[in-house]
Amino acid sequence: MNTSHDRLVVVGAGLAGLRAAETARLAGFTGSITLVGAEELPPYDRPPLSESVLAVGVKTTVQTFRTVEQLSRKLGVEFLGGRQATALQFARRTLELDERESLC
Numbered sequence: 001m002n003t004s005h006d007r008l009v010v011v012g013a014g015l016a017g018l019r020a021a022e023t024a025r026l027a028g029f030t031g032s033i034t035l036v037g038a039e040e041l042p043p044y045d046r047p048p049l050s051e052s053v054l055a056v057g058v059k060t061t062v063q064t065f066r067t068v069e070q071l072s073r074k075l076g077v078e079f080l081g082g083r084q085a086t087a088l089q090f091a092r093r094t095l096e097l098d099e100r101e102s103l104c
């Protein structure tokens with residue numbers, strides 16, 4: 001893995017986004033990692049949600065794969081929840097959030 005860049009921003013805080021961040025760390029990336037998600041929650045397990053709809057009477061709580069604190073402490077990942085990535089300026093290496101703020 002090329003580790004010459006010191007910042008990784010992952011858009012989409014689902015399972016794939018989480019695995020991307022974890023894999024970057026496993027591969028030796030030591031720069032900062034930001035995980036941007038449109039939902040307020042950190043990555044959570046979706047299949048039990050549909051199972052609870054099919055199985056009458058089964059109560060389901062949303063199970064996150066990692067808490068915001070675990071993301072930060074164990075993976076060194078900053079989680080930006082409730083934020084929508086709205087544009088990518090590739091040449092300028094900036095990502096626009098919510099049509100107003102830019103991450104470099």
Ligand SMILES: Cc1cc2nc3c(=O)[nH]c(=O)nc-3n(C[C@H](O)[C@H](O)[C@H](O)COP(=O)(O)OP(=O)(O)OC[C@H]3O[C@@H](n4cnc5c(N)ncnc54)[C@H](O)[C@@H]3O)c2cc1C
Binds near residue numbers: 016
């Ligand atoms: C209710 C439900 C039940 C399911 N049940 C099963 C099952 O029983 N078995 C099974 O195999 N699979 C199931 N799935 C599918 C499984 O959950 C998906 O395969 C898995 O979630 C895919 O993960 P992902 O990270 O690729 O995408 P997603 O889980 O879709 O995550 C993508 C995330 O990116 C965010 N995002 C997208 N665009 C932006 C943006 N521009 N800016 C910021 N954030 C953005 C979205 O809000 C979302 O949180 C289910 C899915 C749902 C919704």
